[in-house]
Amino acid sequence: MKTPIKLKVKPIRNGTVIDHITANRALSVLKILDLPNQKNTVTIAMNVLSSQMGSKDIVKIEGRELASKEVDKIALIAPYATINIIRDYKLVDKGKVHLMNKISGIFKCPNPNCITNTDEPVNTKFLVIEKKPVILRCYYCERIMEESEIEAQF
Numbered sequence: 001m002k003t004p005i006k007l008k009v010k011p012i013r014n015g016t017v018i019d020h021i022t023a024n025r026a027l028s029v030l031k032i033l034d035l036p037n038q039k040n041t042v043t044i045a046m047n048v049l050s051s052q053m054g055s056k057d058i059v060k061i062e063g064r065e066l067a068s069k070e071v072d073k074i075a076l077i078a079p080y081a082t083i084n085i086i087r088d089y090k091l092v093d094k095g096k097v098h099l100m101n102k103i104s105g106i107f108k109c110p111n112p113n114c115i116t117n118t119d120e121p122v123n124t125k126f127l128v129i130e131k132k133p134v135i136l137r138c139y140y141c142e143r144i145m146e147e148s149e150i151e152a153q154f
Helices: 026-032 068-077 147-152
Strands: 015-022 042-050 054-062 082-087 090-096 102-104 125-131 134-138 144-146
Touching: 015 026, 015 068, 026 042, 026 054, 026 068, 068 147, 134 147, 144 147
Parallel strands: none
Antiparallel strands: 015 054, 015 082, 042 054, 082 090, 102 125, 125 134, 134 144
C-alpha cells in the first residue's frame, strides 16, 4: 500500500508565490516587500532542492498581489525568480521577472560624492551592465555595483 504524499507547505487560496529565488535571498525579498510587517500570512522555504538551480528559495504571500515596482526590485536580487498569482487555489498567471536596462529611483547610489546624495533634486538612475550576475553602473558618477552591494541596499 502506498503512503500518501504529505505537503510540507499548504497551498494558498489567494496571493502570490515567488519561486526560483536565488538561494538564501528569501529574507531580502521579504525586506523589499516590507514583510512580515503587514497582516499577510507569509510562508518561506529556503534552500529547497531544485533541478534547474541546485537550490532555491520560495516565498508565499497570502492575500497580496505584487505591484510592478516590487517585481522590479525583486529582479535585482533574484533574476531567475518567477511570480505566480493564485486565485481560489488556482494558478491564474505566471511570469518571470525581467530586469530592465535602466533602474530609477529604487535605491541610493553608495557613492557619498554622487550628485544623487546631495541636496540637488536628482533621482538615482542605474544602467544595467550585466544581468546574470547583476551588475549596475550609476548613470551620474559611474560607480559599479555588484549583486552583494545591491542586496545590501534593501
